[in-house]
Amino acid sequence: MNERPSSLVVRPSGCPGLLRVVQALDGGICRIKLDGGCIQADQAEAVAAVAERFAGGVIEATNRANLQIRGIGPEHNALIEPLLAAGLGPRTPAGDDVRNLMLSPSAGIDRQMLFDTRPLAAQILFTLQTHERFHELSAKFAVQLDGGEALAMLEHHHDLWLSALLRDGEPWLAFGLAGTPLDKPAGRVPLAQGHTLVVAVLELFLDLARPDQTRMRHLLAEIAEDELVTRLASRVPLQPCLDWQREASIDELHIGIHAQHNDRVYVGAGAPLGRLDAAMLREAGQVAREKGDGSLRFTPWQSLLLPNVRGEDAGEVLERLEALGLVCSLDQPLAHIIACTGSSGCAKALADTKADARQLAELLQGQRHAVKVHLSGCPRSCAAAHIAPATLLAVAPGRYDLYFRDATLPGFGALQAHNLTIEALGRWLDAHPRSPLDA
Incomplete structure (x- = not known):
């Protein structure tokens, strides 16, 4: 059972956690880290209940497949205790901050997976929380732990990534530092050595990094990767990985009905602009109880999956999720738009990005090409863990600079237009039907 000792001192940080409620313009924020993005229906009910009782009822699906409760009032402990009782807390209080392991939302059920990553993930999560x-x-x-699934977020950068491969029928893990599975690996190890590798990488990082070097990229700016890998090889046997190529993932698989590796399907639906209310979460859990296996899986695309649904029930499940207000078709513009909290909840934001995103979605309704666009209220880019094909950066209420992603340029990419209104952006898209926004 997870406990929160009354004497616990939570370390200072600007990042919210389950035990650390961070203040924002619209109240407190509590972040609930989900093991592999998974939550049981009764746990979803607990989240919905405390969001209604102790907060403003706003629940966010994050781009790391976690949940956040926003608008929390002064009764922090009263909100936290039911979540701990529901099994949503860390194994040890000090382990809450570091249980940052991202899996594919379809781990263990994906038709393209090379092997099930969940047993190794459970080992890693246990160690992250219990290794002082x-x-x-x-x-x-x-x-990041990637099993080769068709549905996998491959663009988010991680301090350490591991990705499945097979050699002569045997399971291995390619790995890399400060990047993604789309990058050149630093090496490979047998699957059975995966946990040992993670421990060795993290201990080596802590041995070498100064207090101000909090991320792997900071350490690599001072120590060459080859030197770091040589030091790592003295702790765990490594093999070169010269012919690595990760198969492309299919982002569109996070919405709609899709076959699993067994005779069941999963059903995916998006949280509009990353937000759910308590009724949405509660009822989605109920559908999972009735038609799935009683679980929900959240995704880095701010959507949720109901796994292990019978094929004959899938249409009804999708209809019920759509009736809740979830985004259930890729034809809906909201399926391709993300937005930060905006000025309604963040003092740093220059525009009400959520409201502007909804207006943009209405303008794009009926357009033939899908627009993948990110609205950011300030340069911090909190809503996106990687650069979107198009970014609208707020410069004033209701006005944005438009950028296209360009790998040769820093930040959001190439500036295309300055000080656009949402209406002007809609007209711009009409005039540029073959724009890079289709990427």
Whole structure:
């Protein structure tokens, strides 16, 4: 059972956690880190109940497949205790910040997966939370474990990534530092050595990094990767990985009805602009009880999956999720738009990005090409963990600069237009039907 001792001192950080409620313009924020993005229906009910009782009822699906409760009032402990009782807390209080392990939302059920990553993930999560030294890691330090699934977020950068491969029928893990599975690996290890590798990488990082070097990229700016890998090889046997190529993922698989590797399907639906209310979450859990296996899986695309649904029930499940207000078709513009909290909840934001995003979605309704666009209220880019094909950066209420992603340029990419209104952006898209926004 997870406990929160009354004497616990939570370390200072600007990152919210389950035990650390961080203040924003619209009230407190509590972040609930989900193991592999998974939550049981009764746990979803607990989140919905405390969001209604102790907060403003706003629940956010994050781009790391976690949940956040916003608008929390002064009764922080009263909100936290039911979540701990529901099993949503860390194994040890000090382990809350560092349980940052991202899996594919379809881990264990994906038709393209090379092997099930969940047993190794459980080992890694246990160690992250119970190995006292790892509690020194930054709350942003993150690990990715990829099983080769068709549905996988491959663009988010992680401090350590591991990705499945097969050699002569045997399971291995390619790995890399401060990047993604789309990058050149630093090496490979047998699957059975995956946990040992993670421990060795994290301990080596803590041995070498200064207090101000909180992320792997900071350490690599001072120590060459080859030197770091050589030091790592003295702790765990490594093999070169010269012919690595990760198969492309299919982002569109996070919405709609899709076959699993067994005779069941999963059903995916998006949280509009990353937000749910308590009724949405509660009822989605109820549908999972009735038609799935009683679980929900959240995704880095701010959507949720109901796994292990019978094929004959899938249409009804999708209809019920749509009736809740979830985004259930890729034809809906909101399926391709993300937005930060905006000026309604964040003092740093220059525009009400959520309201502007909804207006943009209405303008784009009926357009033939899908627009993948990110509205950011300030340059911090909180809503996107990687650069979107198009970014609208707020410069004033209701006005934005438009950028296109360009790998040769820093930040959001190439500036295309300045000081656009949402209406002007709609007209711009009409005039540029083959724009890079289609990427």
